Amino acid sequence: MASIARKNLFEDIPRFIVAQAGIMFAVSLVTxxxxxLDGFSRSTTRLIEQSDADLWVSSQExxxxxxxxxxxxxxxxxxxxxxxxxxxxxxxxxxxxxxDSAGHIVPVKVWGFNPGGRLFGNWRMSQGSLSxxxxxxxxxxxxxxxxxxxxxxxxxxxxxxPLQAKLVGLSEDTQSMASSTSLFASLxxxxxxxxxxxxxxxxxxxxxxxxxxxxxxxxxxxxxSEPPPPPRNLSLEDSISYVLVQAKPDQDLSExxxxxxxxxxxxxxxxxxxxxxxxxxxxxKRTGVGFILGLGATVGVxxxxxxxxxxxxxxxxxxxxxFGTLKAMGASDWVVYGVxxxxxxxxxxxxxxxxxxxxxxxxxxxxxxxxxVILITPGTAIAILGVTVIMCVGSALFAIQxxxxxxxxxxxxx
Numbered sequence: 001m002a003s004i005a006r007k008n009l010f011e012d013i014p015r016f017i018v019a020q021a022g023i024m025f026a027v028s029l030v031t032x033x034x035x036x037l038d039g040f041s042r043s044t045t046r047l048i049e050q051s052d053a054d055l056w057v058s059s060q061e062x063x064x065x066x067x068x069x070x071x072x073x074x075x076x077x078x079x080x081x082x083x084x085x086x087x088x089x090x091x092x093x094x095x096x097x098x099x100d101s102a103g104h105i106v107p108v109k110v111w112g113f114n115p116g117g118r119l120f121g122n123w124r125m126s127q128g129s130l131s132x133x134x135x136x137x138x139x140x141x142x143x144x145x146x147x148x149x150x151x152x153x154x155x156x157x158x159x160x161x162p163l164q165a166k167l168v169g170l171s172e173d174t175q176s177m178a179s180s181t182s183l184f185a186s187l188x189x190x191x192x193x194x195x196x197x198x199x200x201x202x203x204x205x206x207x208x209x210x211x212x213x214x215x216x217x218x219x220x221x222x223x224x225s226e227p228p229p230p231p232r233n234l235s236l237e238d239s240i241s242y243v244l245v246q247a248k249p250d251q252d253l254s255e256x257x258x259x260x261x262x263x264x265x266x267x268x269x270x271x272x273x274x275x276x277x278x279x280x281x282x283x284x285k286r287t288g289v290g291f292i293l294g295l296g297a298t299v300g301v302x303x304x305x306x307x308x309x310x311x312x313x314x315x316x317x318x319x320x321x322x323f324g325t326l327k328a329m330g331a332s333d334w335v336v337y338g339v340x341x342x343x344x345x346x347x348x349x350x351x352x353x354x355x356x357x358x359x360x361x362x363x364x365x366x367x368x369x370x371x372x373v374i375l376i377t378p379g380t381a382i383a384i385l386g387v388t389v390i391m392c393v394g395s396a397l398f399a400i401q402x403x404x405x406x407x408x409x410x411x412x413x414x
Contacts, residue, residue: 004339006346019311023351024358026304026391031359031384032374033296037289039363039373043177044283045276047111050174053089053119053244054253056270057260064282065275066093066109066179070239075264077236079243082263084256087246089117090234092187094194095180099159100150107180108160110139112190119244121184127154128169133186136230138168139193140184142175144371149181160193163228175371178283191238192231245269301391308347308395312340316399340396348392352385 010016048056048065057079062068079088092112097105113120115133126143133140139160141149149158149167157166160183175182185193234240247256257269270278284290356376363374 006343015311015314019307019347020351020354022307022311023304023347023388023392024355026300026307027352027355027384027388028359029300029303030297030387031355031376031380032362033293033300034380034384035359035363035374035376036372037284037293038377038380039375040177040289040293041280041284042375043175043373044179045279046174046176047120048272048275048279050123051120051244051272052122052246053272054247055245055257055260056272056275057243057245057264057267058241058270060266060268062268062278064279066176068093068241070241071243071267072236073234073238073240074236075267076240076243078264079245079260082256082259084248084251084259085245086248086251087118089114089119089244090187090240091120091242091244092190092194093241094190096183096193097161098149098181098183099161101158102150104150105161106148108183109180110160110183110185110190110193112185112187112194115186119246123174124172126170126172130169132168133184133189135166135168137163137189137192137228138166138185139189140169140171141167142182142371143170143172144175144367144369145181146170163193165189165193173367173373177372178289186231187234187240188231191234301387304388304391305395308344308392309398311347312344312396312399316340337400340399341393344392344396345389348388351392352388356381356384 044065057071057075059069059071073090076088076090079085090113092110094110094112096108096110098108099105115121115130121130125140128140130140132138146152151158151167154167154169157164159165165183165185171184174184183193245256245260247253253271257271260269261267359374360376363376366372366374
């Protein structure tokens with residue numbers, strides 16, 4: 001019976017190619033939509049997952065990783081006094097505006113941390129090192145952001161309005177698809193980059209270029225002969241976004257959470273897993289991202305079922321006398337159904353394999369050139385195979401309905 005299925009499938013090569021193209025389109029659409037959704041979710045929490053912090057101390061009003069109210073730097077000092085805390089480090093999140101050499105502005109997110117610390121910044125570096133961030137007004141960004149910032153290489157200079165900033169390194173896999181362009185700096189530099197914009201800026205446009213004056217420096221224009229003073233050290237009056245905590249060995253995290261929340265007023269303490277879940281939930285359920293991408297995957301399945309149904313139904317119609325002959329020879333309905341199901345399975349496998357190869361290649365290209373992750377895990381690939389098989393076998397039911405009512409006497413009709 002398998003030979004009959006293959007013969008029906010490959011008898012008309014142009015029709016076979018059209019059928020497989022439809023299945024490939026459907027499978028690719030489903031895979032890419034789910035891959036983008038998983039990659040999107042993963043990218044929003046990469047900074048959390050790359051950290052070595054056991055606990056994150058934030059404001060009570062934290063919405064997700066990038067949206068939280070500031071807390072005073074004093075909370076860092078208080079955290080270090082709590083029993084069970086091995087190490088505590090500050091993390092700053094600031095919004096800013098990047099100004100490239102052509103005068104174009106780009107919204108950026110500046111993350112400030114201790115380059116000599118252990119709890120943040122544990123990512124791969126393609127160029128440079130974290131120690132370079134100790135220099136005044138320097139930053140690191142993901143290598144996929146070079147085009148957005150109009151930078152060509154390490155050591156290029158731009159402006160985080162109103163201060164000039166120098167690129168000293170490139171990181172790997174640190175850019176969130178949902179965030180503004182991420183820049184990483186020391187605590188002092190991040191405080192200067194983010195806080196300098198809150199003063200009384202005096203910005204003018206001269207010869208198509210934006211020039212700003214700030215309380216931190218007389219001028220940021222190239223013609224200024226006097227460099228800006230080094231960023232000042234943080235004081236207790238400054239604010240931070242998070243306190244990252246590493247617990248002592250064998251310390252129960254739930255007990256440490258209670259002690260920290262009791263010792264730190266107006267704060268909330270989350271484990272790393274809780275921070276990941278909060279951020280995932282926000283982007284997938286409280287925004288339209290999950291719905292839109294899920295809708296695209298559903299459309300892909302519907303398109304595939306329509307295409308496969310039409311091809312199988314047409315194939316059965318063209319070979320209706322052959323199926324009538326089988327029934328006239330005494331073949332049971334299940335034997336005939338097996339032929340059609342076998343044909344559907346061949347279509348599923350032959351459409352799935354090239355589609356998955358195409359999607360994996362596309363994912364490698366997008367992450368290398370655009371920093372967009374199309375995440376296709378082994379679990380996702382297996383699930384897509386299952387969806388493809390169900391889609392094709394389910395579509396075969398329409399063709400089976402036609403065979404069910406075949407009269408064997410059709411063989412003897414002219």
